[in-house]
Amino acid sequence: MKIFKNKSDLSAYVDVLKSKNKSLGFVPTMGALHDGHASLIKQGLKTNDFVAVSVFVNPTQFDNKEDLLKYPRTLESDVELLKDISEDRIIVYAPSVKDIYGSDVMSTSFSYDGLEHEMEGRFRDGHFDGVGTIVKRLFEIIKPNKAYFGEKDFQQLMIIKKLVQKYHIPVQVVGCKIHRGTDGLAMSSRNLRLKPAYKNAAPFIYKILKAAKVMFGTKSANKVTEWVQNQFEKHDLLELEYFIIADADTLKTVKRKSNKKSYRAFIAVYADDIRLIDNIALN
Numbered sequence: 001m002k003i004f005k006n007k008s009d010l011s012a013y014v015d016v017l018k019s020k021n022k023s024l025g026f027v028p029t030m031g032a033l034h035d036g037h038a039s040l041i042k043q044g045l046k047t048n049d050f051v052a053v054s055v056f057v058n059p060t061q062f063d064n065k066e067d068l069l070k071y072p073r074t075l076e077s078d079v080e081l082l083k084d085i086s087e088d089r090i091i092v093y094a095p096s097v098k099d100i101y102g103s104d105v106m107s108t109s110f111s112y113d114g115l116e117h118e119m120e121g122r123f124r125d126g127h128f129d130g131v132g133t134i135v136k137r138l139f140e141i142i143k144p145n146k147a148y149f150g151e152k153d154f155q156q157l158m159i160i161k162k163l164v165q166k167y168h169i170p171v172q173v174v175g176c177k178i179h180r181g182t183d184g185l186a187m188s189s190r191n192l193r194l195k196p197a198y199k200n201a202a203p204f205i206y207k208i209l210k211a212a213k214v215m216f217g218t219k220s221a222n223k224v225t226e227w228v229q230n231q232f233e234k235h236d237l238l239e240l241e242y243f244i245i246a247d248a249d250t251l252k253t254v255k256r257k258s259n260k261k262s263y264r265a266f267i268a269v270y271a272d273d274i275r276l277i278d279n280i281a282l283n
Contacts (some may be wrong), residue, residue, distance in 0.1 A: 003092040006099050007141045010099040013091070016215075022049040026144035026171075028135060032072040036179035036187030040148040041085055042092075043176050052142050053082060055094040060107040063129030067179055067275075072192050093142065093218045100137060107133045112162040118251040119244055119266050120154055120155050120277070131156055132163050139169050147170045150179065152186045154264060154279045155251060178278070180206065186278045198271035201237040205269050208232075209280040212265050216282045221245040221254045226267075232269070241268040241275070245282065 004010035017024060025044030029037055033055075044051040055078055062068035075094055082090050097105060107129035110116070116128040139147070149157045157175045164173055179187045184206035194202060208231055215224045225243055232240035245254050248262040257263070263282040268275060 001079065001087050001090055001092065003079065003094060005094055005096070007093075007095060010091070010093050011141060011143075012013055014051065014205075017050060018143070023106075023146075024048055024142070024144045025051040026054075026138070026142050026147040027051060028054045028056075028138055028147070028149075029069065030189065031078050032074050032189035032192055033078040034189065034191075035185050036150060036152070038081065038085055039179045040150060040176050041082070041090065043085060043174070044146065044148050045089060048146060049069070050089050050091055051086075052091040052093060052144060054138055054142070055092060056100065056134070056138075058100075058130060058134040059097060060101075060133055061127050063124045063127055070193065072189060093138075100134070108136075110163065112159045112166075114153065115159050115162055115251055118155065118246065118253070119242065120268070123241060128156075128159055131159065135160055136163060136167065137139060137167070139164075139171050144171055146174055148174050148176055150176050152178045152188065152278065154266070158251060184210075186276075188276065190274050190276065193274050194271055198237055198274065202269075202271050202276060203244045204235065204238060205267060205276060206280075207277050209265055209267060209278060212245075213280055213282050216245070216263070216265070221257060221263075228267075237271065239270040243267045248281070 001144060013061060025048035027044055041051055041053060050262045055075055057071050057073060059068055062193060069250045110128055110132040121128055149160060151157060164171055183203040185203045208228055212224050212228055228243040244266045245256060245263055246252060246266060248264045254263055263281055264279050268277045268280045
């Protein structure tokens with residue numbers, strides 16, 4: 001397995017692959033890899049000769065510096081997981097902050113036509129500038145044909161598609177279904193940090209999302225939202241940050257349902273000090 005720590009060596013290797021007409025998929029990660037990441041990588045391997053996987057905890061997308069410091073860094077075990085998937089068709093890029101940013105660790109400011117101001121954008125200041133900055137740089141370094149993103153971060157997926165469209169980046173962005181554990185909890189690197197009691201409680205999030213989907217068939221968005229808020233008020237361990245029903249295309253909070261539109265429910269919940277997000281298609 002090829003593991004690169006600097007962008008010049010990686011770019012040179014990618015140029016060799018491209019000269020041989022090899023197709024390249026890409027899965028950006030912040031490490032602490034799990035089965036959700038594996039599912040994205042396997043999807044990439046189905047339609048590309050090689051898949052590049054970046055392992056980089058990006059400082060510019062953390063509004064909470066303590067969260068950045070606590071984020072798990074497990075490169076050795078990450079590489080072992082990747083070897084189990086494929087030893088000869090996966091390329092790993094595990095750069096330092098300096099290799100990505102040089103001496104100027106700052107975000108570029110992006111406009112995503114308003115997508116950045118909804119949901120996560122309301123609660124995480126500057127987050128999507130950080131996401132856009134790192135993804136654009138990685139696209140420029142790796143030059144993939146296709147890039148794979150999970151729908152767990154649905155807003156991020158929409159923003160990356162907008163980034164590619166607005167900046168004419170020659171990458172096809174592929175959204176992949178949320179990968180869940182047997183208990184329904186959406187796979188996330190943050191799950192590794194859950195204390196046992198909170199890990200046992202966390203599947204309640206998906207249970208509520210599924211119930212909200214059923215309710216949305218007959219109730220208004222406001223009624224469903226009120227019900228969800230009430231369920232979390234009664235929960236001993238989980239604290240709801242937000243539950244929003246939004247237009248799946250614009251991410252605007254729905255005021256009145258229309259049969260001509262698609263909707264999703266989005267949720268953010270604190271399990272102790274660990275922030276978990278999830279979403280579900282409603283129609």
